[in-house]
Amino acid sequence: MNIDDIRAADARLDGHVRRTPLLSSSFLDEIAGKRVIVKPECLQHTGSFKFRGAWNAVSKLSDVQRKQGVIAFSSGNHAQGVAMAAKAIGAPSVIVMPSDAPRQKIDNTRTLGGEVILYDRATEDRDKIGARLANDRKLTLIKPFDNPDVIAGQGTVGLEVAEQARAMGIADARVLVPCGGGGLTSGIALALEADAPDFRVHPVEPEGFDDVARSLVSGQIERNPRLSGSICDAIITPSPGELTFPILKRLCGPGLPVPDDDCLRTMTAAFNHLKIVVEPGGAVALAAALYHADQIDGDTVIVVVSGGNVDAPVFADALTRFP
Amino acid sequence: MNIDDIRAADARLDGHVRRTPLLSSSFLDEIAGKRVIVKPECLQHTGSFKFRGAWNAVSKLSDVQRKQGVIAFSSGNHAQGVAMAAKAIGAPSVIVMPSDAPRQKIDNTRTLGGEVILYDRATEDRDKIGARLANDRKLTLIKPFDNPDVIAGQGTVGLEVAEQARAMGIADARVLVPCGGGGLTSGIALALEADAPDFRVHPVEPEGFDDVARSLVSGQIERNPRLSGSICDAIITPSPGELTFPILKRLCGPGLPVPDDDCLRTMTAAFNHLKIVVEPGGAVALAAALYHADQIDGDTVIVVVSGGNVDAPVFADALTRFP
Incomplete structure (x- = not known):
């Protein structure tokens, strides 16, 4: 499992996978108090990086x-x-x-x-x-994250981020990634290690389901005490994977936990200022950047919005509760 | 006012304007009964092509x-x-x-x-x-549409569509564009005349505010009898412009009118299947493709989604009324 696997995946994906742009808004920069760049994988085929x-x-x-x-x-x-x-x-x-x-x-x-x-x-x-x-x-x-081919495919998000950020003149950034089993996060971390070594990846999880953050602290795989009770269903998994955790441990900075309400608030912010549809679990990283920026070093944060598969009533409710 | 103006604009815009991707979904193809490709200018800076x-x-x-x-x-x-x-x-x-x-x-x-x-x-x-x-x-x-520099700037959407469609192997298409005063539509038509001459542009307007469609039929500038009463406020103008109309007349196929309810329905469809936020006026062209495809020749329709600046209550209402 290394950068060559991700580059090989990138060649296989070429022409079949959507190259999502980087988005930004001065309104989001103002909320966060730093520069916020968004990689909207909700715009990927099937509405997520998967x-x-x-x-x-x-x-x-x-x-x-x-x-x-x-x-x-x-x-x-x-x-x-x-x-x-x-x-x-x-x-x-x-x-x-x-x-x-x-x-x-x-x-x-x-x-x-x-x-x-x-x-x-x-x-x-x-x-x-x-x-x-x-x-x-x-x-x-086809396992959802503990599979080298899946990790390599998700890692192509990291290759794109490195290239697109370079084209924008960004030399140094924190990269926040919504994290369930760690397939996306570990793939991106491997890609950035090679192509943007000054970028540092942080996994972001829903509060109360921070198995990855706790695993990074203890140095071994920790489990979530429960698997329901968050609106961020897409990224609730029992624990980081056997394949993904060693990569996360070697390459990632501390994990960040985000309360559910901040995810809903973020869905409204992305609606207003980026014109994209974000599902709750896909919003955690952007939520950390917008509402917990004091926990993030540096002036520039790149966040992955991992998916947009949210039912209309949930979305309408977020817009109404957090206008 | 010609293609050279648009190419010059493109050079000026390079690095400052977002190059929006082309999006698609097999679900939308199924609704329309033909291939539907979307150019989402709602993802542009400030949420519209403007x-x-x-x-x-x-x-x-x-x-x-x-x-x-x-x-x-x-x-x-x-x-x-x-x-x-x-x-x-x-x-x-x-x-x-x-x-x-x-x-x-x-x-x-x-x-x-x-x-x-x-x-x-x-x-x-x-x-x-x-x-x-x-x-x-x-x-x-800075006039909103009857200004050569503005038309040339909007025309860069057409240059991108031609290049991106070619990369996807699309040789022939109808291109539907939300049309108010005609700045975007005329600019795109000029760009495609040069770079994709087999593409044909159709202006799309809200039903009851079809000044452009009627002007194309009569061959002279016609006016709307009223300027309010549609949810598509962004594209309600009294008449096509003095500069834009001759271009529209020379290059465009017949205009298509779309009822307001189809725009709301389209906002839900774009939410579900493209994960983008579309304002009512920005949705008319996609609405024509999805719900009036029988009026459009050919197998492939490229539609411009021109903006996403819609207030949250209006959007939530669309999701609720047309789930």
């Missing part, structure tokens, strides 16, 4: 694997990324989703070509269902 | 003009574009706005560096106020 890793993983399949198909477990962004990437290369995909996942995400995954298998969270074991399906139908499992 | 023309006009000022400053009349997007462009080159700007303009737009224009002069729509004459100010303070007037 398409990058999925595309890289799927495009490396052998002909036989491709014909047999892939499987993923996900209630959200990874599901859509894998379904769309698989469809694009002509591979069948099976997505195992909880039956109480938002209707829209289930429908979207189906429309993107995924065969959705629903299970009951309360009474059924997702891993058993998946293992049986994978075995019976010889499907290749 | 910054392009303003920058081009302002950057051509002489040193003396720059020192004396500029003036613009606008209740919205042109105001913000001129204020920000003027500030960036160190020119004072005076923006004459109606006192009942949305609070946020007035505040934004001020924050962007504009000196806002409010007038009462009912009792005061905007043009008289402006003429007196311009004369007393020797300000240069």
